[in-house]
Amino acid sequence: MKINRLLEIVIILLNKKMVTAKELSERFDVSTRTIYRDIDILSSSGIPIYTNKGNGGGIALLENFTMNKTLLSEKDSESIILALKTLQATKYPEIELVLDKLGGLFGSVRAEDWVTVDFSRWGEDSLIEAKFNNIKKAILERKIIGFDYVNSFNHKSSRKAAPIKLYFKGESWYVWAYCIEKQDIRLFKLSRMKHLKITDDSFNRNEKVKELEKIKQKQQDPPMVKLKLEFQPSVLYRLYDYYDDDMIQQNKDGTYTLKVEFPEDEWVYSYIMSFGSLVKVLEPEYVRDEVIKRFSKTLEQYNGVENR
8 A cells, every 4th residue: 555655665764874766666566666756755745855866876865854863762763663654544542742753853843733643433432542551551561451352253251361462453453462261362452352451460471472473473374365346436536545556547438447466354345345336346256256145135134124
């Protein structure tokens, strides 16, 4: 996605004096033309990036931008990097403070004068920020947490767990934790955690981190599916929200074709169906058949329903 790439380019430049467009294009698997277009976007946003062509040239941040970083503490620098990584709507609770500090990197203009960031979603749990901060505190202080939890099978239970690492995936926050009841490492979604409290019991986090790394090494990447989708012109704005221009092909009849690869799971079907009649699955055939079946089942629920 474009916003992810723009943020990562800034992160790379913060940690390297200079990088070539070819290196960036290979890293992100896009054309150098796309990279130069990204640089133009970042420059127009106020980030002092310049390019030098020829041997030994490349893309870099202006020297005073790098020098300004020394005015911030190591903790501040870590917060800035975290903010850049999570700027694409991760709902990181401390973002307002970080954005204020970012204003110093852009000169006299404060962040609040040129950007407003709201990570909340409609209908979101109003206590998500408090939960995030409490879990963060428990991780840093190596304390066991207690909470009520509803799993994906709608089973509610009281849990105690040793929180290991906060994890952001699919627009939601999770926490990897060692569940004392199950005596195993589990992934808990913050929005499903209720009545969370930090206990006085401590745990050895280093041991749990090692266990988590072993689990991650054994995990296999989900199977991927290559989709070819045709969209009506009225949803072009949604495509531009997530995809680069070179991924979207305009057809003679005004429709748009998108070729994209996603992990093949329930989310894929929910995503396709969120476009309703404004999308058509061209490939693969079995995905198209499944979408048809799901839409047909939805329609059956309304058959025989009287108007009220």
